[in-house]
């Protein structure tokens with residue numbers, strides 16, 4: 001057992017057989033596209049936060065700002081959803097995938113122009129889609145609100161071009177072994193166009209609409225948001241800790257079990273709805289079976305990090321990403337519980353579901369993306385994060401805000417469900433009982449928005465600062481506490497021993 005070397009000069013220069021210079025060249029190949037993805041993702045995050053805050057306030061003050069159609073809840077809410085899911089989360093995830101895959105495949109990003117054009121088209125789709133929703137034009141299906149003729153084609157084409165560039169990169173790979181992050185990330189680029197186009201087709205009637213709607217929306221969660229977020233977590237935990245993932249077999253069981261069971265889950269959004277009971281029953285059984293991939297991932301992540309939790313004090317990336325991994329387990333267990341008929345009878349149509357959804361899309365996906373950006377941006381800009389204090393503010397505001405959000409809505413949601421199911425009470429009681437919890441959610445939303453402003457400001461500062469403004473990465477631990485056992489090799493296709501197991505920074509171990 002030896003201590004991890006402290007400087008880049010001491011550090012081993014291999015990453016799955018790559019020299020540091022080769023790895024830097026791979027990062028360089030996707031640099032402009034990743035930067036454009038991240039910057040546009042941040043713009044959508046700020047806009048989406050604004051719309052989220054307004055939507056939240058409107059639940060407290062229903063008569064406020066209703067004189068203009070575009071400011072009514074029915075438009076603000078879907079705009080929030082679409083900006084956050086397809087703007088913030090998707091663009092951040094696409095950026096992470098474009099950065100990760102060349103590293104893992106040992107091949108520079110191919111036909112970069114396609115990817116750049118793809119991101120531009122994706123953004124055009126978002127601007128037209130959200131603009132049209134504000135103007136009152138939608139497809140009327142949740143998660144599929146953006147116009148199927150004027151907006152969706154841009155997203156399909158844009159995503160397709162990015163996917164093409166990534167699959168050509170895959171074809172030119174110089175590795176025979178595919179690390180699990182590659183499975184998840186490329187799987188997402190195959191699955192997403194299939195489900196999105198299926199959901200957008202103008203061929204459904206009546207109740208079919210609802211079934212297709214939730215086939216799409218649930219698979220968008222599982223095969224798009226979850227897949228790329230897990231790809232990132234599977235990369236960064238071993239990478240920052242400098243130890244291999246606990247079990248490669250377990251990670252593949254997790255992948256294939258997710259692929260098999262998630263696709264059958266969608267109808268659990270319609271428990272009690274007018275669908276054949278076999279469809280609902282199948283989805284509930286498949287939800288219970290989700291315990292297999294969820295436990296496989298949880299055990300694998302836990303065993304990879306066990307004994308090294310202290311490293312969270314020194315790595316911003318690890319902090320965000322480990323919280324994301326924990327939130328994935330939590331939201332999935334909560335989801336399995338919520339899919340039980342008796343529980344769903346209480347929680348359906350209540351704020352409990354919104355608490356669950358934000359545990360997933362924020363606690364898991366958004367935190368995973370923040371953590372990834374803390375790692376990737378210094379490597380792309382060749383600059384260290386200018387302020388460790390801002391990183392701490394960002395982390396605690398995000399964690400505090402989302403905890404408050406979820407706790408308030410979970411309690412408020414259960415009380416709301418109890419009141420709704422009690423036929424001796426007027427319906428209005430189920431609304432009144434939630435009011436204090438909705439105010440707390442508005443407060444939580446403002447805290448989260450502050451976290452986003454801090455992060456966006458910090459990224460802006462970093463991008464405009466002169467290169468090499470710091471000599472040490474933030475939270476640098478002068479004498480690392482991470483001591484890898486001598487017999488451990490680097491994670492397959494991933495990890496080299498870091499120069500310091502505790503930095504977010506690029507320069508120290510490229």
Ligand code: HEM
Nearest residue numbers: 221268269287290331332335336338339348353357360361
């Ligand atoms: C085993 C895994 C999971 C199961 C079984 C599950 C189950 C459920 C169920 C039953 C609902 C519907 C609640 C209702 O309407 O009554 C739901 C809603 C939702 N879940 Fe999950 N969930 C899981 C994982 C996740 C993950 C990982 C995310 C985020 C990445 C997520 C995000 C959401 C969202 C956003 C909704 C609300 C959709 C909407 O109404 O717009 N879930 N989930």
Ligand code: HEM
Nearest residue numbers: 049052053055056081084085089353354357361445448449
């Ligand atoms: C500033 C932070 C945020 C605030 C204040 C906020 C607020 C809200 C509000 C008020 C709603 C409508 C709830 C309802 O209809 O009862 C909502 C729904 C939603 N938000 Fe957020 N949100 C925030 C962050 C995010 C983020 C970062 C994402 C995605 C990455 C997201 C995704 C969603 C989704 C998918 C829904 C629909 C959920 C469902 O139907 O179950 N939100 N949000």
